[in-house]
Amino acid sequence: STADIIVFAGVWFMAETAKIINPDKKVVIPAGKAGCTLADSMTGEDVKKLREKHPGVPALCYINSSADVKAVCDSCVTSGNVFDIAQKIPGNELIFVPDMLMAQNIDAELKRRGTPKKIISSGGSCCVHDKYRPEIVDKLRAEHPGIKMLAHPECPIEVCQKCDYVGSTKGMASYVASSPDKTFGMLTEFGLVNRLEAEHPDKTFIWPYGVCSYMKKNSLINTLEALIDPRPDQVVTVDGRVAVQAKKAIEKMFELAK
Ligand code: SF4
Incomplete structure (x- = not known):
């Protein structure tokens, strides 16, 4: 961004990432210092201990993690590049934090690609995506014959394995845009569904x-408050040493994603 101030209307870990990439800019977050079930499931200390138990094993962290966690991992990944980067990282073992459900999906995808690895995972899950169950896929298929079911890789593996497409927000949007189908079951956060409804008025989105x-x-x-006169908890700060290390993990992701 060329602006001096970045207003990040997401959650804290996202705003931290914006600050790490733009250290000279003021980053504010309207909601204040509130995390989420996934990012709060693990600290950097937890990851350090896990790495000590598995010396020499490369560690990837999902971008939906705190700066502390990013700082002690070799590379970040997004839901869009996670499978390719997990495949590309050398070795037969891989630490993946903090999304335990995404770790199961990595395991399954690498087996499907014929490049299996032992995935060592720890952490928690996204409280939005972990609520989906395989029965919802069966129900929507029965109610809407021909429906295409899309899921985010933060969903449980039993759900993903029943869907037609599993991928990031961007991946799901591309799938919908290039598909000749008309009805899509969306197992993801409402924000994307809302956007796709506006972009594709000729298509129907079923969101449970x-x-x-x-x-x-x-x-x-x-x-407005964060823009005009932010409270201290709305101003994003990241410890200098942590920011430098976390930035390396983010940059490594860009390098590996090429
Ligand atoms: S959708 Fe899930 S991962 Fe994203 S901020 Fe909400 S709880 Fe966290």
Whole structure:
């Protein structure tokens, strides 16, 4: 961004990433210092201990993690590049944090590609995506013959394995845009569904449930407050040493994603 101030209307770990990449800019987050179930499931200390138990094993962290966690991992990944980077990282073992459900999906995808690795995972899950169950896929298929089911890799593996497409927000949007099909079952956060409905008025999106209460803590009023006179907890700061290390993991991701 060329602006001097970045307003990040997401959750804290996202705003931290914006600050790490733009250290000279003021980054504010309307919702204040609120994490989420996934990013709060593990600290950098937890990851250090896990790495000590598995010396020499490369460690990847999902971008939905705190700066502390990023700082002690070799590379970050996004939901869009996670499978390719996990495959590319050398070795037969891989530490993946902090999304335990995504770790199961990596394991399955690498086996499917014929390049299996032992995935050592720890952490928690996204409280939006971990609520989906395989039965919802069966129900929507029965109710909407011909429906294409899409899931995010933060969903449980039993759900993903029943879907037609598993991928990132961007991946799901591309799938919908290039598909001749008309009805899509969306197992992801409502924000994407809302956007796709506006972009594709000729298509129908069936969304069973899934709203992130953490992201919804940003409102017009606190966005205005953060812009005009931010409270101290709305101003994003990252410890200098942590920021330098976390930036290396983010840059490594860009290098590996090429
Ligand atoms: S949807 Fe909400 S709870 Fe899930 S990872 Fe994103 S911010 Fe966290």
